[in-house]
Amino acid sequence: MATNLSTALVPYHHHHPDTTHRRTLHFTTPFRLPTNKKRLAIFSNSSKKAPPPPAVDGEQNSPSLADQLKPLSTTTLSDQPNETQLLSKPKSTWVNPTKSKPSVLSLQRHKRSSSYSFNPQMKDLRQFAMKLNDCDESDFPSIIESIPHPPTRENALLILNTLRPWQKSLLFFNWVKAQNVFPIETIFYNVTMRSLRFGRQFHHIETLAFEMIENGIELDNITYSTIITCGKRCNLFDKAVEWFERMYKTGLMPDEVTYSAVLDVYAKLGKVEEVMRLYERGRASGWKPDSIAFAVLLKMFGEKADYDGIRYVLQEMKSIGIEPNLVVYNTLLEAMGKSGKPGLARSLFEEMVGSGIIPNEKTLTALIKIYGRARWARDALELWERMRVNSWPVDFILYNTLLSMCADLGLVDEAEKLFEGMKGSEKRKPDSWSYTAMLNIYGSGGHVEKAMFLFEEMLAKGVGLNVMGCTCLIQCLGRAKRINDLVRFFETAVKGGVTPDDRLCGCLLSVVSYCEGDDAMKVLSCLEQANPKLVAFVNLLCGGESVDFEGLKEEFKRVLSNTDVEARRPFCNCLIDICRNRGFDERAHELLYLGTIYGLYPGLHTKTKEEWRLNVRSLSVGAAHTAFEEWMGTLAKIVQRQESLPALFSANTGAGTHKFAQGLGSAFASHVEKIAAPFRETEGKSGFFVATREDLVSWVESRAPSVMT
DNA sequence: ATAGGGTTAG
Numbered sequence: 255m256a257t258n259l260s261t262a263l264v265p266y267h268h269h270h271p272d273t274t275h276r277r278t279l280h281f282t283t284p285f286r287l288p289t290n291k292k293r294l295a296i297f298s299n300s301s302k303k304a305p306p307p308p309a310v311d312g313e314q315n316s317p318s319l320a321d322q323l324k325p326l327s328t329t330t331l332s333d334q335p336n337e338t339q340l341l342s343k344p345k346s347t348w349v350n351p352t353k354s355k356p357s358v359l360s361l362q363r364h365k366r367s368s369s370y371s372f373n374p375q376m377k378d379l380r381q382f383a384m385k386l387n388d389c390d391e392s393d394f395p396s397i398i399e400s401i402p403h404p405p406t407r408e409n410a411l412l413i414l415n416t417l418r419p420w421q422k423s424l425l426f427f428n429w430v431k432a433q434n435v436f437p438i439e440t441i442f443y444n445v446t447m448r449s450l451r452f453g454r455q456f457h458h459i460e461t462l463a464f465e466m467i468e469n470g471i472e473l474d475n476i477t478y479s480t481i482i483t484c485g486k487r488c489n490l491f492d493k494a495v496e497w498f499e500r501m502y503k504t505g506l507m508p509d510e511v512t513y514s515a516v517l518d519v520y521a522k523l524g525k526v527e528e529v530m531r532l533y534e535r536g537r538a539s540g541w542k543p544d545s546i547a548f549a550v551l552l553k554m555f556g557e558k559a560d561y562d563g564i565r566y567v568l569q570e571m572k573s574i575g576i577e578p579n580l581v582v583y584n585t586l587l588e589a590m591g592k593s594g595k596p597g598l599a600r601s602l603f604e605e606m607v608g609s610g611i612i613p614n615e616k617t618l619t620a621l622i623k624i625y626g627r628a629r630w631a632r633d634a635l636e637l638w639e640r641m642r643v644n645s646w647p648v649d650f651i652l653y654n655t656l657l658s659m660c661a662d663l664g665l666v667d668e669a670e671k672l673f674e675g676m677k678g679s680e681k682r683k684p685d686s687w688s689y690t691a692m693l694n695i696y697g698s699g700g701h702v703e704k705a706m707f708l709f710e711e712m713l714a715k716g717v718g719l720n721v722m723g724c725t726c727l728i729q730c731l732g733r734a735k736r737i738n739d740l741v742r743f744f745e746t747a748v749k750g751g752v753t754p755d756d757r758l759c760g761c762l763l764s765v766v767s768y769c770e771g772d773d774a775m776k777v778l779s780c781l782e783q784a785n786p787k788l789v790a791f792v793n794l795l796c797g798g799e800s801v802d803f804e805g806l807k808e809e810f811k812r813v814l815s816n817t818d819v820e821a822r823r824p825f826c827n828c829l830i831d832i833c834r835n836r837g838f839d840e841r842a843h844e845l846l847y848l849g850t851i852y853g854l855y856p857g858l859h860t861k862t863k864e865e866w867r868l869n870v871r872s873l874s875v876g877a878a879h880t881a882f883e884e885w886m887g888t889l890a891k892i893v894q895r896q897e898s899l900p901a902l903f904s905a906n907t908g909a910g911t912h913k914f915a916q917g918l919g920s921a922f923a924s925h926v927e928k929i930a931a932p933f934r935e936t937e938g939k940s941g942f943f944v945a946t947r948e949d950l951v952s953w954v955e956s957r958a959p960s961v962m963t
Numbered sequence: 964a965t966a967g968g969g970t971t972a973g
Contacts, residue, residue, distance in 0.1 A: 415965045444966040479967040514968045549969040584970040616971040623972075651971050658972070687972060722973050
């Protein structure tokens with residue numbers, strides 16, 4: 255059965271769908287970026303560019319965004335994309351370069367009404383509103399009767415604007431309506447909705463909106479954008495879209511606030527194509543997106559780890575002449591982090607600082623996180639030092655991110671110093687995140703005593719243990735083979751309210767893989783509480799019960815499809831280790847095969863004309879061993895069939911900078927030495943092993959002469 | 964704060 259893997263393994267890269275995430279932009283004109291290093295400094299030259307010509311016509315003559323989008327009002331977003339529209343670069347409507355583009359779309363923001371400042375009653379009304387803010391809801395009806403001045407339109411608006419809790423806003427709004435002294439205009443609904451949005455009361459907002467429709471009160475862009483963003487904040491994205499479509503149908507055109515709010519709704523729904531369709535429609539109609547719209551797009555492509563998308567947005571910004579501001583840079587750095595581009599993030603940060611923008615907490619949090627994940631210790635420490643020297647802003651999240659970075663980089667001393675400093679400070683006492691980061695450091699460094707001490711301290715200080723901290727400690731106790739302590743700790747944690755997740759299960763499973771006998775049974779009984787189906791599968795693998803490959807496949811599929819995506823490969827790695835450590839090598843090969851066909855090991859084997867490479871960086875020792883055996887078995891067959899082979903073979907275990915990959919390189923080295931395979935670690939490239947075709951072929955032939963004849 | 968849009972933690 256396991257021989258099937260050889261056919262799956264070798265041509266694997268043909269199946270690897272590594273281009274699927276790239277499709278997001280295929281409907282736009284391919285964009286070009288400079289290919290040299292200047293690309294990083296994409297914004298740095300634009301400051302020398304001439305500023306856009308002044309709008310000589312004056313702004314009041316410019317068509318509003320709504321007017322510009324009019325031609326679109328005949329179609330709604332649910333329409334199928336118009337191919338010709340999508341395939342053409344959104345050309346500016348303003349083709350004559352001598353004529354300036356209209357500087358439309360400056361918002362008509364409502365200024366604070368000047369009547370307020372001349373209102374001598376203002377102070378009284380403010381105080382009254384404060385009293386309403388603070389009062390018990392049941393006292394509201396009696397207090398409202400003591401209103402110091404008559405509820406005229408202006409007075410009512412002033413109070414409504416000062417009320418904070420949504421309950422009070424709603425009570426007051428209803429009271430004003432009942433007084434019936436002036437007609438209720440749109441602004442009253444809008445102000446009330448703002449308060450309701452603050453309290454995430456989508457249902458109440460919707461009720462008010464229907465009331466407006468029923469009473470013939472105009473819903474304007476402010477009303478719609480408030481409804482839409484409230485839906486967004488309440489995670490009622492479908493509702494948000496529904497109200498946007500309703501707005502379209504009434505013929506009211508979105509202005510740029512509504513526009514970016516809706517783009518963000520589609521972005522948060524992951525509907526990249528809808529976002530880009532809407533974006534390009536707007537562009538085609540002369541809309542000039544602003545920083546906020548670009549921040550939305552960058553965030554979306556960042557979430558998708560779509561680097562091409564990010565480049566597209568950068569290109570758009572450059573061509574439109576929008577300089578990134580602090581928020582755009584922050585979003586951009588996050589996006590670069592998510593798409594695995596630490597170098598670009600670093601360049602962008604330098605560009606930002608060079609342009610005179612002072613980084614804030616979010617900027618630094620993003621960058622520290624990126625350097626930690628990339629294991630860039632030098633850059634991380636340098637940045638930390640610059641933070642101190644320049645007195646850049648720091649907050650609690652940044653402190654905790656620094657601790658996590660120390661955990662990623664194994665910087666025990668630095669972390670301890672920072673942690674002690676936090677304990678000594680008044681404002682930033684360590685919380686469960688901080689303790690978790692420390693548990694992570696001690697756990698991955700094997701400092702059991704320190705980790706247990708920290709756990710006791712958490713209990714004493716009443717800092718809640720979370721599931722990640724629990725996972726770190728279990729990993730630590732497991733490695734130290736303190737199984738009785740592990741079981742006791744697990745029981746305590748579960749009783750204390752920790753709900754095991756898939757990572758924790760994966761951690762328990764890995765302890766099972768290197769334990770024997772009673773110890774393994776004890777850990778399995780913990781796992782049984784958290785994930786009985788997983789334990790049933792382990793029993794199926796190793797128990798006396800015979801199961802054929804098809805049965806195994808079905809169960810494997812059932813277990814894995816109920817597992818978080820990021821925990822699937824660790825599960826499979828551990829299961830393979832469990833089989834190998836118990837002598838069920840055949841089962842291990844079957845599991846590797848299953849893992850391969852379900853896409854858990856993308857890029858495991860890559861082939862070029864010159865070189866075939868086995869990439870086991872994300873595999874456990876047992877899984878890597880199994881993959882290597884499989885690879886060699888395949889080679890033996892190819893040699894036997896006298897098919898052509900490349901000149902070079904390589905196996906990449908990685909240098910062990912990642913916590914879970916540590917020891918894989920040395921395990922591989924001793925394995926190839928033991929079986930006398932001709933793989934040698936490359937000088938200066940630790941974790942990278944190569945063999946020539948000649949050496950490998952003669953080794954294969956010497957090893958399995960029976961197969962050759 | 965003075966009616967509406969964007970960014971921070973395994």
